[in-house]
Amino acid sequence: MSGFLSHMDRALSEARAAALRGEVPVGAVVVAPDGRVVAAEGNRTRELCDPTAHAEILALRAACAAAGSERLPGHDLYVTLEPCPMCAAAISFARVARLYYGAADPKSGGVAHGARVFSHPQCHHAPEVYDGIAEVEAGRLLRAFFAGRRE
Numbered sequence: 001m002s003g004f005l006s007h008m009d010r011a012l013s014e015a016r017a018a019a020l021r022g023e024v025p026v027g028a029v030v031v032a033p034d035g036r037v038v039a040a041e042g043n044r045t046r047e048l049c050d051p052t053a054h055a056e057i058l059a060l061r062a063a064c065a066a067a068g069s070e071r072l073p074g075h076d077l078y079v080t081l082e083p084c085p086m087c088a089a090a091i092s093f094a095r096v097a098r099l100y101y102g103a104a105d106p107k108s109g110g111v112a113h114g115a116r117v118f119s120h121p122q123c124h125h126a127p128e129v130y131d132g133i134a135e136v137e138a139g140r141l142l143r144a145f146f147a148g149r150r151e
């Protein structure tokens, strides 16, 4: 299996684990330049009572702690859903090299929709962006989660 699919599989398993905790099922993985997975996290906003505890933020914090740096040059971030504006800004601040995401998020996304953070003139670093990676499975997880909550 190619690297980007196996890393997205890991992000999807973090998303499934988040759903089991009652969190919106989004998972994120950070991969170091040498190919090691240095962080794998899922949403924990409810558990931590923290509106910023999105999978991407938690993964960036863990990866930065592992790197001993506030920046992650050469690192890749995989996330199952298009990042929101907050996470997109954090990805920019962290100088992440490449962003791979799954499902598009027309309602709350901030990369291809809404604020389009990386296209903004005030954005000083934009990662390379690859969308639609495993988007069918990522979208299915989210729809199943929200359908379950409406019952």
Ligand SMILES: [Zn+2]
Pocket: 054, 056, 083, 084, 085, 086, 087, 088
């Ligand atoms: Zn976010």
